[in-house]
Amino acid sequence: MNTDITASTKPEYPVVDRNPAFTKVVGNFSALDYMRLSTISAISVTVGYLSGIKPGIRGPSMVTGGLIGVMGGFMYAYQNSAGRLMGFFPNDAEVARYKYKL
Secondary structure (H helix, E strand, O other), rough: OOOOOHHHHOOOOOOOOOOHHHHHHHOOOOOOHHHHHHHHHHHHHHHHHHHHHOOHHHHHHHHHHHHHHHHHHHHHHHHHHHHHHOOOOOHHHHHHOOOOOO
8 A cells, every 4th residue: 555645646836845854844834824823723712712601611611722723723834834845835935945955
């Protein structure tokens, strides 16, 4: 069984780094990635707070919702950043930034 994703899907955009390291992916977060991370986190905190009103556990519910939102937002931002580096998402800014390293 072949589990290599590149065998079934070829990048549509220029590849900056075929297998980027964690630090490179996080360092490549754009302002939009940070905005999405914070928006998802803020919505999750609000939903956690509102869902804890009736049983009277607003604080723990809000913290749990916030943690879930931060983790989900980070994973979404990481996926977008890695996808741009690997050429699966539009990556004009990354190609311009790393053009000398290609």
